[in-house]
Amino acid sequence: MNHDFIQKLTLIVRENLENENFGPHQLAHEMNVSHSTLHRWLKQYTNKNISQFIREIRLKKACELLQGDDHTISEIAYKVGFGSPTYFNRCFHEHYGCSPGEFKKRELPHQPETSESKRIRSKRYMFIAASILVLSILVLIVTKKYGFLTKKSPIEKSIAVLPVNYLGDTQHKYLADGVCEDIQNNLARIKDLRVIDVNSVKLYQSKKTTEEEFVEELKVGALLKMTFQEIETDIVLYVSLINADDGTVLFSERYIGDQNKIFVTQSEIALAVANKMGANISTEERQRIEKIPTVSLTANDFYQRAREQQWKYWINEDKRALKNAKELYSRALEYDPNFAPVYTGMALLEWNQNFWKSSISEEYLDSVLWLAEKALSLDKNNSDAYIIKAEYNRIKGFNDLALSDFDKAIELNPNNWMAYFGLAQLFTWNDFSMTILYCHMAASRHKGVMLPTILRLLGSAYRSIGFRDEARYYQTEAFKLDSDSAKYFLINESLEDVRGSIQLLEKALSFDSTNTSVLWDLAVYNSFAAQQNKAFLYMKNTWT
Template identity: 35%
Template structure:
């Protein structure tokens, strides 16, 4: 026993003399590099799943061989590869000096190992966990012969998707993101790459009489076969428990935590009346068709019809009330990038009030419906009750943490409440869950938010993203025109709208902005024909576009058509007054600004200042500051008065404070 430490020391010395330790270090570093390269190229080159495992086994065998060979042989600088003599045959003075190249190789290898561990394994932990809990549910295949019943497969897929969305520990891609992969030829790795998810749930559904069959499988990107799968052959009346089982099994496979509250929501049975449920599925699919393909009108009418039929079967069906609330809101309000399009009967308060009434009915029956809170929030937002609207959106997100539409609207509300940091944070989160048509809308909200808070460079970046996601060159040129105009670059702005006009000279918004562009350049005679065409088209439709009435009035005034101009000014004031009364989004800011501008232009200074003082209280973003400072000619008569300048200074002070807060947030998120 006393000799053991000495023998161990001798063994360590022998390992050092035979350079075994250095061979191990160099070999380990080389193996690390090989495995890292393989992990990078396996998925792009679609190498077999076992490639990495084979490489590890091969390198382990090579390691043993390298250790044995390094014990037996050595490389001498002057003699090449020679067999290493036993320790008792070597005199101290005969011990060969270590090659400096070996030392350098050993040191470099050690550094490589440390670097790979630090910059590769450790940082990937958080990202890997985030990615591994991300999933997209693709549209289920319909296996029955009757194509008219396909809504049943879509309904089951939608229900499972909504169940997964309730789990906060998961990142679930929205339905607007996955619809593009219906009947796709793309591979699972390609879809995962495009959506930025680790898992795909795909399935098929068939219903024959009262018997239903659901086949689902969970697939991980880059893995052969499926991670989990199951066949469910059940009676149709058990469909709710099947949908719940699938969602929970998927969450378990992804190692996602389901809280007791989330489990309760997932297992809740929405109705015991299967006929009502069938009508609900049909109505919901018609609603989704309207949203996904912008087929409003008749499609929304069909959706409304089926949901009302569902309520005839089950008057306590909360989801049907919630669905009707969404339909009513979609019927009377459509948002397009050039501004809100108000249907003619929008001013009839009962039309919008029905949204709130239906949402409240749903919540009175079941207080845990995210879409009902979402619809209620949209109603409150349109009424100008921003704080109540935000509470509703927060309630929706508490129930469905993956509700991207609620995130986007909550972002807009945050901006209305002057909290642009929260607005950008919500948009950032929503963008991580969208890859479909909604992502283009998120790009637009980024674009517009950055304009309002004074970051035109970032606004342009998201405008370019908008173009890449939509391919809509005309809308890109319209928005680029607006971005240049708000910066006072009227010449370059007009060049962009001319590009849009060259593509489509009949596009209504292009025609209108051609008039605006020429008006900004004080080319009144040339602007008039464009405004005439635009006004004629509006009169032929039921649309009410308030935004441009003031500009048309100014154009007519500058052409000496003062009576016609006064008609437009008066009509603008009437619309603005009504919007202010009903507290619409337009009524909360732009209507106040437009009324102030008209009164200033007509010399009614007291009225102009009355509304400008209101504007300072409710809105102070970059657009209004720029227009008041120099860009809007209708304020020219009061622009240099001290009272006007004092109001402008107040706006700029509020703006600069929030602008700086946003700048710091952007620096923290590497967005500058």
């Protein structure tokens, strides 16, 4: 039975080799079992986790392709589902002990050997064997004496920063949370890294999943764990970088100093972590990471408190939290009127309060635009401010300006999922292939409350260009995330575009007029279709 089980798993993986997004979650879905059940089976039968099992099948197929001369190494990397030839090379070398290029060169035409060449070859092998034996003994001695690691798993350049473990007086809790978020933001500025947004991590941690399930869901190569502690007048940060694949500690350090140096310390930690993961960091990225956002710890404290209230509103639609956030942002500006992120936070507050109104007033739009421009006047590298400008221009119908602003936001923060999703919406009506591309980019960085909406737009775009199986898959994934949203919408075969999605969601609503998930989706899709009056009515019904 074990053999049949492994054969079936292998066949499914091989059928999906070229799909770089096919991972543990998809394999469990194909087997019609839960992720934890599949993980338990594989550990029992193969002593591998799901990611390792899939990766080894990909690498075995790569070996088969390397024996021919039909493809370049980069082409083979993509053919077996690696999104990056560099990462493919690292995994291949780790598994086989040589690069793909070296492996390919081993396949040489057979040449007859003379007795003399056999004798020379035999001596050479004896010498090599003896050398390897001596070297192995030396390595063993050094490893035992100094504790060096002789083998490390290759790390995919992707990371999730876990919420900080806080020890000490609760008055500094917001400082600790801010440190965690700022380190994540600094890492997100590096193009060579894929970084999961903070709110996604918070959401998954609130579900109380195991760390292994958490890692598989977020699909990251590493986790950053931090503990914040106060010792007299100093702040101590314990930082550990964990290989998400095998749990090994890649980097562990203690940082100590007074509060006034905390922003410098955040930059140091982000750069140290990125270097440990082998990320390429440009001069411009380094400068953005090293920039200190404010000199006022009090302003930063009010800012972090405001962010927490804004998050509560986003999750629970608590209008009191929205009011609290506005007051806290104002207090932050009292201590530092040049704190640029406060203005983008206030712009998003305006957005939260007014976007779903039956008609969007010019006064509201002008206010949002002014706040974004004010943030950019203080910090020209503020990615969120460019997203706000882009959304302003998209609503106004200035698509070229919106495209330019979204591109600038991504240049400054290559991991800003909101910019990718904004671009996906922008291309919805004229280039579905671009919608698909940017939805994938957004979904790989955001696993939070907006993921079902991203997946539904992705499914709709696939359906529009004729890929019905892919459309059904992503609609089903969205359905799993929010239980019964669009229950009838995702099984209907006639979906063609966003307008078709609206029609089917309306049909779903006729079966259950109080389904808040369907109402929310109708609000979002009508917003996509520039039907703000309808969007407002559906959103208003989610509040009653």
